[in-house]
Amino acid sequence: MLYDKEIMEELITLSVEHALLKMGTPELELVQSRLKNKYNCEISDCFQHPEYLKKILKDVFGDAYQDILKSIDERLQKSSMDKPIEQFLTIMDES
Amino acid sequence: MKTRFESLENKNVLILSLIGVVIIFVIGNILNQDEYPIIEDIYPVDLLFIITPITVIFLGTILVLRYGIHGDHGIAWILFTLAFSCWFIAEGTFDYEVEYSLENISSFTADIFWISGYPLFLGFTILYLKPRKKIITKKIILYSSIASLTLLIPTIYLAVDTEEIKSLNDIEIFLFVMYPILNAIILVPAIIATALFFKGEVNLLWTMIMFGTIFLLMADTSYLIFLAEEDYYPGHPLDILYIWSYIFYAFGAHSHIKLYKKDTPKL
Numbered sequence: 446m447l448y449d450k451e452i453m454e455e456l457i458t459l460s461v462e463h464a465l466l467k468m469g470t471p472e473l474e475l476v477q478s479r480l481k482n483k484y485n486c487e488i489s490d491c492f493q494h495p496e497y498l499k500k501i502l503k504d505v506f507g508d509a510y511q512d513i514l515k516s517i518d519e520r521l522q523k524s525s526m527d528k529p530i531e532q533f534l535t536i537m538d539e540s
Numbered sequence: 541m542k543t544r545f546e547s548l549e550n551k552n553v554l555i556l557s558l559i560g561v562v563i564i565f566v567i568g569n570i571l572n573q574d575e576y577p578i579i580e581d582i583y584p585v586d587l588l589f590i591i592t593p594i595t596v597i598f599l600g601t602i603l604v605l606r607y608g609i610h611g612d613h614g615i616a617w618i619l620f621t622l623a624f625s626c627w628f629i630a631e632g633t634f635d636y637e638v639e640y641s642l643e644n645i646s647s648f649t650a651d652i653f654w655i656s657g658y659p660l661f662l663g664f665t666i667l668y669l670k671p672r673k674k675i676i677t678k679k680i681i682l683y684s685s686i687a688s689l690t691l692l693i694p695t696i697y698l699a700v701d702t703e704e705i706k707s708l709n710d711i712e713i714f715l716f717v718m719y720p721i722l723n724a725i726i727l728v729p730a731i732i733a734t735a736l737f738f739k740g741e742v743n744l745l746w747t748m749i750m751f752g753t754i755f756l757l758m759a760d761t762s763y764l765i766f767l768a769e770e771d772y773y774p775g776h777p778l779d780i781l782y783i784w785s786y787i788f789y790a791f792g793a794h795s796h797i798k799l800y801k802k803d804t805p806k807l
Contacts, residue, residue, distance in 0.1 A: 468611050468671045504741060508735075508738045509675065
């Protein structure tokens, strides 16, 4: 089970990083530092706290947040569609 | 909820800069600055046409160094800096007494650089928006184009409908009508981005770029009118609009530097 959780966290991290790096390294670094400063967590921790990531993406990118979410979603869809991932995406998608 | 403009940390500096430019132009005109050129064809208030684009280039360079060549935004900021470098050269080579002639290609030097800046600037806006292309619907493009045309058509109509326009030759009319059109083109992605990043911190950059471009459009149209009326001179109040546009672009780039500065995580 622990092994599964680690894989899921890794998957989330890769997907979020991929979506942000498409824009640029500073975008990824900004999200990472906001997560650290505001919630004392890493991107991988957002697997259990998607609302943290959602808040930061909304604050920085405003309404374009939905599209960034889509990029993350697509990346995750390609990799897996396990129940925990579905749960993560559902929380992120709630308006 | 705070608007993006209210969240601009140094909005007082922005307001003071805009007022300061007006004061400099008023003083320049009171003191008849056009009688005291610093060097040939460069008058005291013209220094603002050197300082403001250099400031934008400097801020753009910081963003280029920050982003590198990675990601769409990295390339976008390179194009942004190159666009303003072209416009800076154009400002430097501008001649108040230019007489356009197809036989003398050097009479077009400033215009060549000005025009070259537009595709670079358009490239900047397109590359910045590229990662978000999936949510840029035809409807957003249509509304932004209508908003841009709403500004362009009345100003062009006012300018071209004057009697004095007949005093300009075909090359001058072609060149000076083209600038408001080019400004309207770059205004479209600026409006799209402002709407797209609405409520986000990134929005501040685009709000500033949108205002900068609107002032540029107003300035270029006014230039056409005053040139036709033979009422354009060094230190003309319409130049305030050009300087204001550079100031808005500078504050936009500065807001982006502040947003993406390297943060040391608080422990």
